[in-house]
Amino acid sequence: MSEIILEVKNLKKYFDSPKGKLHAVDDVSFAIEKGKTLGVVGESGCGKSTTGRVILRLLEATDGEIFYKGVNIRKLSAAKMRELRREMQIIFQDPFSSLDPRNTVSEIIEEPIILNKLIKNKKQRFERVLELMDLVGLSRRLINTYPHELDGGRRQRIGIARALALNTEFIVCDEPVSALDVSIQAQILNLLKNLQHKLGLTYIFITHDLSVVNHFSDDVAVMYLGKMVEKAPAEELFSHPVHPYTQALLSAIPRPTLDKHEKIILKGEITSPIEPEPICRFANRCRYAEDICRREEPQLETVEGEHEVACHRWRELEG
Amino acid sequence: MKDHILEIKDLHIQFNTDEGVVQALNGIDITLERGKTLGLVGETGAGKTTTALSVLRLVPQPPGEVVSGSIILDGIPIMEQSEYEMEKIRGKTVSMIFQDPMTALNPVIKVGEQIAEAISIHQKLSKEKSLAKAREVLELVGIPGNRMQEYPHQFSGGMKQRVIIAIALSCSPKLLIADEPTTALDVTIQAQVLELMKELKQKFHMAMVMISHDLGVVAEVCDDVAIMYAGRIVEQGSLEDIFLRTKHPYTEGLFNSIPNIDDRKAELIPIRGLMSDPYNLPSGCPFFDRCDYAMDTCRTEKPVKHSFSETHFTECHLYTAQPEFSLKSKKTKE
Amino acid sequence: MSTPPTTTYENHSLNTKKKSQWLEVWKRLKKSRTAVIGLILILMFLMLALFAPFIADYEKDALGMNVKERLQSPNLTHWFGTDEFGRDIFARIVYGTRISLFVGIISVSIALSLGGTLGAIAGYYGGRIDNAIMRVLDVLLAIPTILLAITIVAALGASILNLMIAVGISNIPGFARVVRASVLSVKDQEYIESARAIGARDHTIILKHVLPNSMAPIVVFATLKVASAIMATSSLSFIGLGIQPPTPEWGNMLAGGRAYIRDHMYIVLSPGLAIVLTVLSLNLIGDGLRDALDPKLK
Numbered sequence: 001m002s003e004i005i006l007e008v009k010n011l012k013k014y015f016d017s018p019k020g021k022l023h024a025v026d027d028v029s030f031a032i033e034k035g036k037t038l039g040v041v042g043e044s045g046c047g048k049s050t051t052g053r054v055i056l057r058l059l060e061a062t063d064g065e066i067f068y069k070g071v072n073i074r075k076l077s078a079a080k081m082r083e084l085r086r087e088m089q090i091i092f093q094d095p096f097s098s099l100d101p102r103n104t105v106s107e108i109i110e111e112p113i114i115l116n117k118l119i120k121n122k123k124q125r126f127e128r129v130l131e132l133m134d135l136v137g138l139s140r141r142l143i144n145t146y147p148h149e150l151d152g153g154r155r156q157r158i159g160i161a162r163a164l165a166l167n168t169e170f171i172v173c174d175e176p177v178s179a180l181d182v183s184i185q186a187q188i189l190n191l192l193k194n195l196q197h198k199l200g201l202t203y204i205f206i207t208h209d210l211s212v213v214n215h216f217s218d219d220v221a222v223m224y225l226g227k228m229v230e231k232a233p234a235e236e237l238f239s240h241p242v243h244p245y246t247q248a249l250l251s252a253i254p255r256p257t258l259d260k261h262e263k264i265i266l267k268g269e270i271t272s273p274i275e276p277e278p279i280c281r282f283a284n285r286c287r288y289a290e291d292i293c294r295r296e297e298p299q300l301e302t303v304e305g306e307h308e309v310a311c312h313r314w315r316e317l318e319g
Numbered sequence: 320m321k322d323h324i325l326e327i328k329d330l331h332i333q334f335n336t337d338e339g340v341v342q343a344l345n346g347i348d349i350t351l352e353r354g355k356t357l358g359l360v361g362e363t364g365a366g367k368t369t370t371a372l373s374v375l376r377l378v379p380q381p382p383g384e385v386v387s388g389s390i391i392l393d394g395i396p397i398m399e400q401s402e403y404e405m406e407k408i409r410g411k412t413v414s415m416i417f418q419d420p421m422t423a424l425n426p427v428i429k430v431g432e433q434i435a436e437a438i439s440i441h442q443k444l445s446k447e448k449s450l451a452k453a454r455e456v457l458e459l460v461g462i463p464g465n466r467m468q469e470y471p472h473q474f475s476g477g478m479k480q481r482v483i484i485a486i487a488l489s490c491s492p493k494l495l496i497a498d499e500p501t502t503a504l505d506v507t508i509q510a511q512v513l514e515l516m517k518e519l520k521q522k523f524h525m526a527m528v529m530i531s532h533d534l535g536v537v538a539e540v541c542d543d544v545a546i547m548y549a550g551r552i553v554e555q556g557s558l559e560d561i562f563l564r565t566k567h568p569y570t571e572g573l574f575n576s577i578p579n580i581d582d583r584k585a586e587l588i589p590i591r592g593l594m595s596d597p598y599n600l601p602s603g604c605p606f607f608d609r610c611d612y613a614m615d616t617c618r619t620e621k622p623v624k625h626s627f628s629e630t631h632f633t634e635c636h637l638y639t640a641q642p643e644f645s646l647k648s649k650k651t652k653e
Numbered sequence: 654m655s656t657p658p659t660t661t662y663e664n665h666s667l668n669t670k671k672k673s674q675w676l677e678v679w680k681r682l683k684k685s686r687t688a689v690i691g692l693i694l695i696l697m698f699l700m701l702a703l704f705a706p707f708i709a710d711y712e713k714d715a716l717g718m719n720v721k722e723r724l725q726s727p728n729l730t731h732w733f734g735t736d737e738f739g740r741d742i743f744a745r746i747v748y749g750t751r752i753s754l755f756v757g758i759i760s761v762s763i764a765l766s767l768g769g770t771l772g773a774i775a776g777y778y779g780g781r782i783d784n785a786i787m788r789v790l791d792v793l794l795a796i797p798t799i800l801l802a803i804t805i806v807a808a809l810g811a812s813i814l815n816l817m818i819a820v821g822i823s824n825i826p827g828f829a830r831v832v833r834a835s836v837l838s839v840k841d842q843e844y845i846e847s848a849r850a851i852g853a854r855d856h857t858i859i860l861k862h863v864l865p866n867s868m869a870p871i872v873v874f875a876t877l878k879v880a881s882a883i884m885a886t887s888s889l890s891f892i893g894l895g896i897q898p899p900t901p902e903w904g905n906m907l908a909g910g911r912a913y914i915r916d917h918m919y920i921v922l923s924p925g926l927a928i929v930l931t932v933l934s935l936n937l938i939g940d941g942l943r944d945a946l947d948p949k950l951k
């Protein structure tokens with residue numbers, strides 16, 4: 001049994017808005033083992049990206065605890081947190097805006113090394129940059145090019161190289177392939193997978209694209225309006241989705257085959273994340289909603305083994 | 320002879336920029352029957368949007384330049400129309416919806432008025448009548464009529480896209496061109512909007528060109544599919560032709576690089592390399608350096624069109640010598 | 654096909670030369686005819702300012718009064734004629750260029766560094782700091798620039814230094830605003846977040862990432878402000894609160910020649926034209942820069 005590298009307990013992140021508190025992340029808990037990938041899926045506004053950033057303390061959580069290798073990182077000073085950043089990194093979604101347009105490839109990749117004073121010798125540092133470029137499949141001759149001269153796939157590789165520049169062990173991948181063309185997506189996903197095996201990395205893979213997450217994760221957590229509505233090992237989630245939202249999500253994905261499958265079309269619109277009522281947040285769109293759903297908030301319950309779901313009626317619907 | 324709503328013949332469009340000439344479209348042929356839906360599939364830079372814009376003659380000239388070719392829409396030769404005549408065609412005979420619903424609506428004008436504007440441009444109706452018609456169209460796309468008085472920012476992404484569809488359909492066009500209409504939307508909203516588009520297509524007996532990079536979306540909505548690469552259509556056929564009898568290596572590559580939701584063990588096989596430099600297209604087949612089946616002829620000679628049936632053709636050297644050649648496809652067939 | 658040599662530390666600069674992004678801008682600027690005209694003009698004035706001592710002698714020509722030679726129309730000895738004191742107008746224009754350009758550039762530098770710093774801090778940190786800084790500057794902004802400059806000069810006395818301070822201070826709020834807006838547009842970009850993620854501290858982020866990327870609007874603004882600073886200098890000198898005669902300055906030359914405008918128009922024509930041309934050329938360059946720096950046109 002691998003060690004747990006990251007554990008999140010009752011994580012909350014609320015933002016202030018003119019109409020009240022916006023519950024971006026509302027009481028989310030999970031744990032990830034070293035070397036594994038947790039996929040976090042959901043549509044826009046579900047809080048997945050915010051969760052990723054809060055874990056790295058790029059945003060400060062409103063409440064809850066985050067344990068990295070057993071240490072409660074919310075209690076760390078700014079200086080200690082900066083040290084920890086050498087191990088915890090992030091890959092951004094948009095390869096166009098996540099790289100400083102005024103820096104060359106080598107400057108972008110070596111910046112973390114310089115800032116953290118990891119390698120002082122210029123030549124050695126340069127060698128390290130070349131090493132990283134080789135690792136992510138970037139041609140060495142691109143060393144002095146600017147991001148805008150390169151395509152999305154290459155830019156994303158730069159972002160990955162930069163994230164690996166320090167002694168990274170844990171990476172939050174925030175929609176790393178959503179902005180890329182289909183054939184390039186596959187290249188980058190394969191790269192990420194290879195790097196994980198080679199370097200023993202642990203990932204949180206945030207995405208709205210369920211087909212990608214199936215391919216890429218060990219466990220999957222489904223989020224809706226800030227809440228985690230279902231969590232299970234990937235294979236289990238895809239073959240046996242329990243939560244009505246997960247079911248709708250899975251059925252909504254357009255499949256590139258001619259087989260017709262039943263589509264669950266959700267009615268209505270997503271409710272507001274501002275001061276939500278303490279009821280099931282999916283109730284207004286759920287085809288199985290009953291009275292209790294509109295009165296009480298469902299808690300996470302175990303379906304079987306590692307499979308959890310937050311739904312009042314799951315037993316009935318399964319039975 | 321079938322009555323085609325759209326006939327594009329040998330269209331060549333290039334862009335003259337400071338950095339060189341971009342060969343955007345290199346001989347596009349498209350015929351679309353009335354009431355049918357054609358999926359135009361390809362990645363960034365393939366030329367899909369340029370093709371769409373050329374039908375509405377919205378390709379900016381300069382830097383764009385129509386080098387040769389013709390477009391006949393509903394019997395009208397588009398290239399020969401004056402700008403004034405084109406304005407009468409746009410929105411009425413052919414309508415277009417764009418990818419990003421967030422910026423396609425004017426934020427300071429009420430939604431109802433924006434729809435009414437589209438109506439009053441083409442139909443000489445009084446203000447009240449236009450607004451009344453606008454309300455009808457809005458309800459047609461599933462939005463309660465009283466939301467006409469609201470501003471775009473009060474609508475969610477999916478609803479904004481519906482409004483845009485309403486505007487596009489307000490004058491009952493014969494052809495609707497949808498450029499990646501659901502790419503920017505959440506998956507469950509995408510399902511809603513696609514469902515809506517299918518209904519409306521039936522109701523209006525409207526022809527549609529659906530531009531998408533997503534083969535799943537195409538499978539849902541389209542009758543025929545054209546795969547574009549570097550400004551050419553490399554394979555075209557009915558939905559079955561493309562999905563079950565894939566012929567072009569690029570098409571096969573596209574299928575192989577999509578994660579299959581129903582088969583998580585399947586390995587992702589990306590297409591290696593990148594799309595060719597549009598400033599400098601190679602003399603032979605543009606897919607040459609990324610193709611697993613490449614032969615010597617592919618490097619130097621442009622592939623010729625090879626038909627497999629009345630509907631299905633491809634441009635690939637593999638079939639000139641061996642018409643019966645079969646790709647070693649790894650996707651599961653029906 | 655030969656394999657290219659592997660990149661190493663020693664030979665890496667041989668690879669794709671690090672193209673300066675400013676070179677790109679320069680190339681685009683050259684395309685605008687009006688900008689090029691502006692550049693030529695301002696270059697001409699710069700030359701006049703730099704090589705003034707080689708063109709005319711300060712004591713003899715610019716200051717030297719010679720009643721016998723007074724009020725001469727432009728001729729071969731005195732290209733722009735002479736003024737009411739017999740001084741060579743051309744020489745005075747040339748030395749006036751020095752003052753105008755000097756005050757213009759220095760005052761804008763003062764405004765840029767002080768106003769820019771305030772604006773960057775306000776923009777980056779936001780919230781109460783932003784509020785505090787901007788509201789104070791708003792008060793300053795509410796006072797008409799010229800009036801403010803007049804007040805400062807009146808309080809401190811009319812000298813070239815005080816002129817620079819006055820014009821500089823009155824431009825601080827404007828620069829603060831432009832820099833703040835620029836910083837705001839950049840600070841939410843993901844590469845800023847990326848810098849934070851690798852452990853960069855705030856000051857590093859501002860200096861290394863935020864400011865370099867927000868330069869474009871600031872450069873355009875600064876160029877246009879030099880033009881207005883020159884105008885302000887001349888205006889203040891015209892009303893007697895700037896450079897005092899006999900030191901040649903275009904503004905005070907206009908003031909001095911006012912009485913003779915009917916019969917000896919050339920006395921005011923040259924300084925007037927000088928002001929117009931410098932201001933015009935800077936505006937043309939500023940406009941050209943704005944287009945050249947526009948990322949949408951890339």
